[in-house]
Amino acid sequence: MLVLSAQLIGPPARAGASQQCGTCHLKTVALLLASCFLLQLTLSAQVKEVRRVLILNDLGIISSPGFAEVDQALLAGLQKSPYHIELYQESLELTLFPDEISQRRFREEFVQKYSDRKPDVIIAAGSDSLKFIADLHEKFLRDTPVVFCAILGEVPNGLGPDTHVTGVLGRLQPEETLKAALRLLPGTRHVVVTGGTGKFDYRWEALAKESFQKYESKLDFTYLTELTMPALLERLKNLSSDTIVYYTAITQDAAGERFISSTQALPLVARAANAPVFVMDDVDLRQAGGEGAVGGDLVNWADDASVAAGMGVRILNGEWVQDIPVVRSNSEYMFDWRALKRWGIKESNLPPGSRVLNRQPGFWEEYKQYVLLGVFILLAQTAAILGLLWQRRRRRKTEADLRKSEEKFSKTFRQSPLAISISSTKEDRYLEVNQTFEELTGWRRDEVAGRSRSEIQLWVDSSQRSSFLKDVVAFGSVRDLEVKIRRKDGQIRTALGSAELIEVDGQKCCLSVWTDISERKQAEEALANVSHKLIEAQEKERTRIARELHDDINQRIALATLEIEQLKLNTPELQNELRARMNALGVRLQETGIEVQAISHRLHSSKLEILGVVAACRSFCREIAEQHKMEVQFSSDAVPKNLPPDVSLTLFRVLQESLQNAMKHSGAELFEVQLRGTSGEVELIVRDDGSGFDVDAAMSNQGLGLISMRERVSLVNGAIVITSRPMGGTEVNVRVPAVAVSEGSKMISGVA
Amino acid sequence: MERARVLLAEDNQEMRERVEKLLGPLYEIVDSVGNGEEAIHSVLSLTPDVLVTDISMPILNGIQLASHVRDSGCRARVVFLTIHDDDDYVESAFETGALGYVLKPRLDYDLIPAIQAALLGEKFQSH
Numbered sequence: 110m111l112v113l114s115a116q117l118i119g120p121p122a123r124a125g126a127s128q129q130c131g132t133c134h135l136k137t138v139a140l141l142l143a144s145c146f147l148l149q150l151t152l153s154a155q156v157k158e159v160r161r162v163l164i165l166n167d168l169g170i171i172s173s174p175g176f177a178e179v180d181q182a183l184l185a186g187l188q189k190s191p192y193h194i195e196l197y198q199e200s201l202e203l204t205l206f207p208d209e210i211s212q213r214r215f216r217e218e219f220v221q222k223y224s225d226r227k228p229d230v231i232i233a234a235g236s237d238s239l240k241f242i243a244d245l246h247e248k249f250l251r252d253t254p255v256v257f258c259a260i261l262g263e264v265p266n267g268l269g270p271d272t273h274v275t276g277v278l279g280r281l282q283p284e285e286t287l288k289a290a291l292r293l294l295p296g297t298r299h300v301v302v303t304g305g306t307g308k309f310d311y312r313w314e315a316l317a318k319e320s321f322q323k324y325e326s327k328l329d330f331t332y333l334t335e336l337t338m339p340a341l342l343e344r345l346k347n348l349s350s351d352t353i354v355y356y357t358a359i360t361q362d363a364a365g366e367r368f369i370s371s372t373q374a375l376p377l378v379a380r381a382a383n384a385p386v387f388v389m390d391d392v393d394l395r396q397a398g399g400e401g402a403v404g405g406d407l408v409n410w411a412d413d414a415s416v417a418a419g420m421g422v423r424i425l426n427g428e429w430v431q432d433i434p435v436v437r438s439n440s441e442y443m444f445d446w447r448a449l450k451r452w453g454i455k456e457s458n459l460p461p462g463s464r465v466l467n468r469q470p471g472f473w474e475e476y477k478q479y480v481l482l483g484v485f486i487l488l489a490q491t492a493a494i495l496g497l498l499w500q501r502r503r504r505r506k507t508e509a510d511l512r513k514s515e516e517k518f519s520k521t522f523r524q525s526p527l528a529i530s531i532s533s534t535k536e537d538r539y540l541e542v543n544q545t546f547e548e549l550t551g552w553r554r555d556e557v558a559g560r561s562r563s564e565i566q567l568w569v570d571s572s573q574r575s576s577f578l579k580d581v582v583a584f585g586s587v588r589d590l591e592v593k594i595r596r597k598d599g600q601i602r603t604a605l606g607s608a609e610l611i612e613v614d615g616q617k618c619c620l621s622v623w624t625d626i627s628e629r630k631q632a633e634e635a636l637a638n639v640s641h642k643l644i645e646a647q648e649k650e651r652t653r654i655a656r657e658l659h660d661d662i663n664q665r666i667a668l669a670t671l672e673i674e675q676l677k678l679n680t681p682e683l684q685n686e687l688r689a690r691m692n693a694l695g696v697r698l699q700e701t702g703i704e705v706q707a708i709s710h711r712l713h714s715s716k717l718e719i720l721g722v723v724a725a726c727r728s729f730c731r732e733i734a735e736q737h738k739m740e741v742q743f744s745s746d747a748v749p750k751n752l753p754p755d756v757s758l759t760l761f762r763v764l765q766e767s768l769q770n771a772m773k774h775s776g777a778e779l780f781e782v783q784l785r786g787t788s789g790e791v792e793l794i795v796r797d798d799g800s801g802f803d804v805d806a807a808m809s810n811q812g813l814g815l816i817s818m819r820e821r822v823s824l825v826n827g828a829i830v831i832t833s834r835p836m837g838g839t840e841v842n843v844r845v846p847a848v849a850v851s852e853g854s855k856m857i858s859g860v861a
Numbered sequence: 862m863e864r865a866r867v868l869l870a871e872d873n874q875e876m877r878e879r880v881e882k883l884l885g886p887l888y889e890i891v892d893s894v895g896n897g898e899e900a901i902h903s904v905l906s907l908t909p910d911v912l913v914t915d916i917s918m919p920i921l922n923g924i925q926l927a928s929h930v931r932d933s934g935c936r937a938r939v940v941f942l943t944i945h946d947d948d949d950y951v952e953s954a955f956e957t958g959a960l961g962y963v964l965k966p967r968l969d970y971d972l973i974p975a976i977q978a979a980l981l982g983e984k985f986q987s988h
Contacts, residue, residue: 659917659944660872660873660917663944664873664875664876664944664965667876667944667965667966667968668875668876668879670965670966671879671965671966671968671969674966674969674970675969678969695966698966699966702944702966703946706944706945706946715917715945716947716949716950718922719916719917719922719923719924719925719950719953720924720949720950720953724949724953727949728947728949
């Protein structure tokens with residue numbers, strides 16, 4: 110339930126308030142109504158105990174924006190009460206109806222209204238309201254606790270000893286404002302104090318005057334309080350530069366015209382004055398800061414009201430008023446930023462703890478986020494640009510490196526002493542060749558470029574080319590391949606080369622590098638021929654001598670032996686001594702024959718020719734075993750009977766060489782020889798369990814025995830593999846074709 | 862009694878004459894040749910009772926000759942006359958189906974007994 114006084118909801122005030130201020134007050138009223146309504150709704154919903162609170166103020170919320178704020182703060186504070194607040198609001202409207210009749214009528218009405226509806230707490234806002242309550246002496250109010258606020262100076266006289274009063278005493282200190290003003294504007298010599306003719310106005314003027322007394326000797330004070338508003342404004346327009354204005358309150362001018370002090374009179378004064386205007390409370394500053402009101406040490410009525418509401422709640426909650434002491438509110442230095450700027454007052458000179466209102470944010474404050482965002486974007490863009498520049502630089506460097514590399518490759522490619530070609534692996538077409546390639550093949554670059562292998566037919570063995578390309582694709586590279594190529598003029602050359610799989614423009618290509626080894630091959634072949642011829646000559650000579658020994662010398666010895674035998678048979682009368690000597694001669698001749706035969710056998714094994722390779726090898730193994738008193742295990746299997754003589758001789762010589770070497774150097778005690786025929790081949794293995802040796806070193810040291818073996822084997826297109834490792838024994842493995850017969854070898858066999 | 866027919870294959874002229882001189886009084890020397898190839902032809906055409914042959918001979922050696930004789934189906938008995946005093950030769954010689962193996966220094970003592978043994982189908986070897 111909400112009860113408002115008739116004055117509040119009556120016709121518009123006769124004060125001639127401006128439309129702007131009227132709107133402001135209407136908003137305040139609406140807020141007040143809404144707040145009460147909400148308070149009611151909330152409390153009724155909870156079905157709480159009811160407590161009546163009566164707010165009485167001096168001026169009314171429309172006549173005074175200050176009291177409007179006070180009532181608003183009281184309402185807000187009372188909402189914290191646990192009770193259902195039944196709120197009543199009354200106003201003395203001293204500025205509108207200060208006359209005795211009006212006040213008496215109000216008093217009678219007030220008594221009539223509340224005599225049978227006793228409030229639980231009365232909150233008196235303003236000195237006159239408190240005095241009004243104190244003066245009633247009505248019984249129904251005697252025990253009612255009273256909380257006051259918005260009162261300056263001391264608690265008014267006339268409150269009885271049994272009056273239950275507490276509250277907040279406002280602290281208005283015009284002297285402090287003057288001190289601050291002198292500090293901010295040290296050149297000040299004149300102080301103009303403005304005021305009105307209303308009852309209310311006189312009170313404020315008196316307070317100011319009292320406060321300024323001690324400064325009257327230092328400063329020139331002018332009190333413009335008995336003027337009409339136009340006259341006042343006119344006076345204010347022409348103030349000297351060392352003047353400040355102190356505005357108290359104007360609710361009525363000398364012409365009797367009424368004003369709402371904060372919202373109507375002060376803005377006119379501040380606008381008209383050509384000097385800084387200092388004010389008394391925060392409401393004034395907020396209302397007229399934009400017009401030039403600077404501020405000062407100001408009373409904050411709303412804060413006082415909040416404290417008073419808290420006291421009211423405590424009383425409603427059951428605390429004794431006597432237990433709640435009167436408190437004094439704190440004033441606060443408050444200034445309007447716009448006015449400071451207007452009057453060139455530095456913020457740094459403001460008293461410590463000053464609050465500056467309406468500060469317009471500087472560019473930095475207002476656009477800080479945008480500036481930071483902008484800077485961030487700028488930095489990000491800069492970073493991105495730098496990144497791009499760096500990338501571009503790196504790319505250019507890479508491109509330059511690539512160009513250099515390509516130039517280097519190109520130069521290397523062109524000037525290489527090796528023949529180089531690049532061909533596609535898919536179609537085997539030549540893409541690029543160098544000058545050396547042209548010299549090697551006789552084909553010019555423009556003749557081979559884009560043409561396929563089948564068109565050029567460079568490789569003598571086309572299947573070798575196919576296999577080569579297949580290997581390059583499969584394994585990525587091919588090394589040390591020897592090929593025969595046909596030059597454009599038909600000449601056959603031998604080249605040794607390697608190849609790599611590369612990618613050119615996304616296409617798989619074969620990069621081949623070749624060197625002409627024809628001369629080297631010819632030299633090697635010539636050397637091999639010499640070697641072969643040496644071997645052949647040696648064999649031929651040995652065979653000849655062996656045959657001479659066997660066919661001639663041995664036959665002669667046999668015949669001589671026979672002659673002696675014949676002589677003995679034909680002369681039976683021979684003396685015994687002579688016969689014995691002839692016998693001895695015969696025996697010596699036979700021994701000589703055996704010796705000659707052995708020499709012949711060593712030079713050239715007649716067994717090899719007559720009995721074949723198996724018998725010859727077995728015999729040799731047996732002889733050498735007896736000679737060195739070692740064991741040689743010989744085995745043979747499926748060896749063709751009629752092997753070509755050169756093949757037999759090769760196997761026999763390798764056996765002789767390797768077994769003699771093993772006997773001499775290996776330190777082995779067991780030797781194994783295997784001779785066996787496989788499909789189209791005869792394999793000879795000579796193995797020992799001796800100390801072994803470094804084959805490569807032995808080969809490079811020109812070990813004639815090993816080289817000779819290799820040469821012999823190559824003569825019959827065979828292969829020899831010598832495997833040996835230190836302390837791991839040695840194995841000589843020879844494979845020779847059972848049918849291949851070279852011309853030279855035939856010649857050897859023909860001598861037998 | 863009809864004399865046995867002997868064919869002689871020996872590449873050494875002097876030795877050949879020596880053998881002819883030794884065997885002439887007892888056997889009919891149907892031919893005397895200097896190499897294995899000639900011997901084959903003579904054996905096949907003259908069909909001797911005994912073939913006395915050296916081992917080491919040009920073109921075709923005695924072992925090969927004896928093998929051919931055996932393979933040809935000819936019934937001539939083979940007696941080797943050689944200077945090879947080695948078991949491998951002896952073994953190879955008898956593997957060809959020969960019946961005699963006479964060492965040349967033992968010619969005067971062993972050849973006739975070897976031929977006689979061969980004619981009887983018996984083996985003979987010089988020691």
